[in-house]
Amino acid sequence: MATAAGTPEEIDREALRARYQEERDKRIRTDGNDQYIEPVGKFASLLDDPYTEVVPREPLSDEVEITLIGGGFSGLCTGARLRQAGIDDFRIIEGGGDFGGVWYWNRYPGAMCDTAAMIYLPLLEETGHRPSQKYVFAPEIFAHAKRIAETFDLYRDVLFSTQVTKLEWDDAAARWVIHTNRGDVIRSRFVSMGTGPLHRPKLPGIPGIETFAGKSFHTCRWDYGYTGGTPDGEPMSGLANKRVGIIGTGATAVQCIGPLARDAQELFVFQRTPSSIDIRNNHEIDPEFFDELGPGWQKKWLLNFATLQTGGFADEDLVKDGWTDISQRIRDRIVKKVSEDGETLTPQLAVDAYEESDDEKMTEIRARVEAIVQDPQTAEFLKPWYRQLCKRPCFHDEYLQAYNTPGTHLIDTEGKGVERIDETGVWVGAVHYELDCLVWASGFEFGTDYGRRCGYETIGRGGVTLSERWADGMETLHGMHVHDFPNLFIIGMNQAANLISNITHNLTEAGSTLAKILGHAQEVGAEVVEVDEAAEQAWVSMLEGNEAGMLGNPDCTPGYYNNEGKPAGRREKLNGSGYPEGPVAFFEFIDKWRNSGQFEGLDFRNAKTMD
Ligand code: NDP
Numbered sequence: 001m002a003t004a005a006g007t008p009e010e011i012d013r014e015a016l017r018a019r020y021q022e023e024r025d026k027r028i029r030t031d032g033n034d035q036y037i038e039p040v041g042k043f044a045s046l047l048d049d050p051y052t053e054v055v056p057r058e059p060l061s062d063e064v065e066i067t068l069i070g071g072g073f074s075g076l077c078t079g080a081r082l083r084q085a086g087i088d089d090f091r092i093i094e095g096g097g098d099f100g101g102v103w104y105w106n107r108y109p110g111a112m113c114d115t116a117a118m119i120y121l122p123l124l125e126e127t128g129h130r131p132s133q134k135y136v137f138a139p140e141i142f143a144h145a146k147r148i149a150e151t152f153d154l155y156r157d158v159l160f161s162t163q164v165t166k167l168e169w170d171d172a173a174a175r176w177v178i179h180t181n182r183g184d185v186i187r188s189r190f191v192s193m194g195t196g197p198l199h200r201p202k203l204p205g206i207p208g209i210e211t212f213a214g215k216s217f218h219t220c221r222w223d224y225g226y227t228g229g230t231p232d233g234e235p236m237s238g239l240a241n242k243r244v245g246i247i248g249t250g251a252t253a254v255q256c257i258g259p260l261a262r263d264a265q266e267l268f269v270f271q272r273t274p275s276s277i278d279i280r281n282n283h284e285i286d287p288e289f290f291d292e293l294g295p296g297w298q299k300k301w302l303l304n305f306a307t308l309q310t311g312g313f314a315d316e317d318l319v320k321d322g323w324t325d326i327s328q329r330i331r332d333r334i335v336k337k338v339s340e341d342g343e344t345l346t347p348q349l350a351v352d353a354y355e356e357s358d359d360e361k362m363t364e365i366r367a368r369v370e371a372i373v374q375d376p377q378t379a380e381f382l383k384p385w386y387r388q389l390c391k392r393p394c395f396h397d398e399y400l401q402a403y404n405t406p407g408t409h410l411i412d413t414e415g416k417g418v419e420r421i422d423e424t425g426v427w428v429g430a431v432h433y434e435l436d437c438l439v440w441a442s443g444f445e446f447g448t449d450y451g452r453r454c455g456y457e458t459i460g461r462g463g464v465t466l467s468e469r470w471a472d473g474m475e476t477l478h479g480m481h482v483h484d485f486p487n488l489f490i491i492g493m494n495q496a497a498n499l500i501s502n503i504t505h506n507l508t509e510a511g512s513t514l515a516k517i518l519g520h521a522q523e524v525g526a527e528v529v530e531v532d533e534a535a536e537q538a539w540v541s542m543l544e545g546n547e548a549g550m551l552g553n554p555d556c557t558p559g560y561y562n563n564e565g566k567p568a569g570r571r572e573k574l575n576g577s578g579y580p581e582g583p584v585a586f587f588e589f590i591d592k593w594r595n596s597g598q599f600e601g602l603d604f605r606n607a608k609t610m611d
Contacts, residue, residue: 011359023385024557024565026415027273032564033447036202039218042210043203046218046440050225051107052097054161059183064157066090066518067178067188069164071154072101073504074194074491074511076145077122080152081511085519091188092158093180095455099154100145102199103138107231108219108252109259111138114280114395115502116319118298119305122504125298127151130290134321135282135395139231159184167191168459169485174527174607176487189527192514194491195454197503198444204247208421216438219252226437229263236263243434244268245426247418248441249275254394256441261402268409268433270426272417273391273557276365276384278322280395302505303584309501310582322395323501326388329357358387372400381412390556446560447572450474460485473574477539477601478590480510481531489514495543497586498578509587516594517602526604535601544573546580 029035039046066087068075071094082090096104113120117131117140124131127147132140149155159180166179170187178186201218203209217223224230228238236259244264246253249271260267301318308317308324313331317324333353337343366383373379382400384391403410413419413428420427425435451457451467458466461484469475469482476482479496480489491514493499493506521529558565563572579586593600 011363013359016359019385020387021555023415024555027558028565029558032566035205035564036442037205037209038452039201039203046201046203046221048221049097049161050221050223051104052161054097057182059185060159061185063175063187064089064091065188066190066192067176067186068092068192068194069167070094070101070194070196071096071099071158071160072103072194072196073122073145074101074196074507075192076148076154077504077507077511078192078194078491078514079154080123080126080148081508081515082518083152085515087515087518087522090157091186092154093162093164093178094158094160095163097160098146099149100142101196102220103141103145105199105220106252107138108222108256109229109231109233109236110255111231112136112255113141114251115323116321118285119301119319119502120504122508123148123151125295130287131285133282133284135280164456166456166459169461171461174487190487190489190518190529192489192491193454193458194507197492198446200445200453200455201440202443202445203440204417204442206418206421211423212421212438213423214436214438216440218440218442219256233259239264239437241265242436244437244439245270245433245435246439246441248443249273250441250443251275251392251394252443253441254396254399258398258402260439261405261408264407266407266409268411268426268435270411270413270418270428271381272413272415273559274382274384275391275394276362276388277368277399278365278393278395279368280397282397302502303587305502306499306505306583306587310499310584312584322393326357326361329360330354333357361388369400374404378403378410381410386557389561391559391561443560447563447575458485458488460488471571473571475536475540475574477531477536478513480513481536481602483531483533483536486528486530489517493578494575495539495577496579496590497583498576499583509590513590513594517599520597520599521604524604525606527607528603528605530603532601532603539601540574542580543577544570546577
């Protein structure tokens with residue numbers, strides 16, 4: 001067995017693999033994604049907006065040139081790029097009461113972004129904002145979203161508190177028809193979809209979940225009216241006499257458990273799989289240092305991070321964080337093996353370097369748990385037994401410490417999850433935990449049908465929906481264009497750069513690409529822009545020929561990174577695929593593609609010449 005504090009040389013790799021396998025096997029279940037339920041029916045009110053009152057308005061029935069669905073960073077980055085390109089005739093439709101997307105909705109206490117703000121916050125040079133800290137809290141991110149909207153005049157034509165319910169292509173008129181929950185029927189020549197990868201909350205399908213009679217809410221709809229406090233960190237005085245339970249210990253729970261432990265009379269954390277918690281080391285951004293960064297600094301930082309995080313080489317590590325640390329260790333090992341130990345550089349050598357670095361990192365992470373958490377049994381339960389990238393890595397300097405707070409109890413479920421819920425609380429084993437309040441930190445839809453994740457269906461030429469079209473896996477050119485769905489542009493990362501450690505980088509690039517495409521359409525007077533079927537299929541074949549990385553790795557402990565532990569088929573591989581040569585190569589490729597003026601693979605045509 002590997003000792004928690006062992007050096008890489010001391011790690012018993014065979015024993016470690018056996019332990020990883022044993023822990024994974026405990027968690028494997030046959031229902032995969034079906035274990036979760038949608039917030040519909042009795043749970044539909046969990047989606048209500050607790051932050052903004054929905055003001056009644058007359059339904060709209062009009063026409064716009066371009067519609068951007070989603071006012072999160074996808075819509076904001078695309079809107080900014082369109083304005084920069086002088087393209088002004090667009091409207092944004094957003095379900096929330098303001099811009100911000102996930103940062104509008106996720107206001108849970110302690111919410112922050114664990115990708116460094118210097119690269120995560122988009123358009124910093126354009127807006128002149130200096131992040132206050134290396135990693136910033138949600139209110140600052142939400143404020144930045146609004147800053148982008150103000151800088152680029154995006155409040156000019158926006159429909160807030162408006163949820164798209166259906167998007168349908170009218171082939172004869174060459175227009176998209178957008179239906180919303182406010183009764184709007186809007187016709188739009190072009191539609192850009194920025195609905196985000198992880199925004200529709202899901203609930204665990206625990207028997208009896210519907211019977212709980214206490215207060216309950218999902219982390220992405222935090223009810224400060226009940227808990228007291230504010231997203232800025234004011235104490236939640238409403239919890240001072242409450243027994244609070246939280247289900248889930250993913251990236252979200254890791255951030256809000258500290259404040260809950262501080263403020264609740266008693267806190268019960270129901271854990272199925274512990275997260276890996278690496279060091280955060282947050283610090284302020286020095287204004288003098290920031291002021292001296294020259295023009296173009298953010299692009300340089302973005303590419304530096306993307307390069308280092310995905311295994312490339314660079315002279316210096318500008319971001320220097322937990323994401324680049326693991327890559328740094330792998331690189332150092334490869335260099336040592338080749339230049340000092342005289343080994344030949346082969347794919348196996350790279351795999352060995354990765355595994356050794358990961359074993360070392362995870363051994364450190366388990367040792368950190370032991371060093372911080374005072375109760376040995378609790379510390380044992382909090383140790384993650386899997387590779388770091390099997391699940392979303394977490395970085396925090398207060399989470400583990402929270403378990404030293406009197407009144408905070410970790411209820412480990414031996415990988416099985418909560419067994420049953422009743423009117424008054426939660427059952428684990430033969431023990432009933434009586435609760436006043438139950439917080440769902442159970443995550444967001446991933447891997448389910450596209451329409452279900454968006455919250456609406458997109459119906460293309462011939463009445464086919466995107467969900468049907470992608471039933472056997474996403475098929476696009478560059479992640480953005482889908483044949484039979486003309487004039488529709490998907491803003492995301494899959495089948496493109498797929499840089500999951502810094503999502504907004506994908507979005508600013510996609511916004512630039514779309515601005516070029518629409519600029520060209522205007523120049524040549526094209527009414528319809530559609531990907532050629534052969535070009536789409538060539539792109540898909542290229543992606544299919546590539547390994548899907550961790551997303552396809554059934555050896556990992558189950559989670560949304562690996563299809564909940566079920567072997568990945570074509571659908572899962574395609575849905576999670578990215579450019580085979582990696583994000584940096586994709587960014588270079590797409591920059592050349594959009595600036596070549598050729599837009600290879602796309603047809604720009606007049607509606608009259610359509611088939
Ligand atoms: P996750 O899907 O990561 O976590 C859900 C949690 O619920 C898991 O711990 C899961 O356990 C647990 N769970 C599910 N069902 C049960 C059950 N029946 N009994 C007990 N536990 C259960 O959701 P999060 O909201 O934490 O994070 C989602 C994503 O949001 C992150 O991966 C990240 O991409 C993003 N995020 C980003 C942040 C940032 O800093 N940029 C911050 C927060 C979130 P198990 O692990 O066993 O499945």
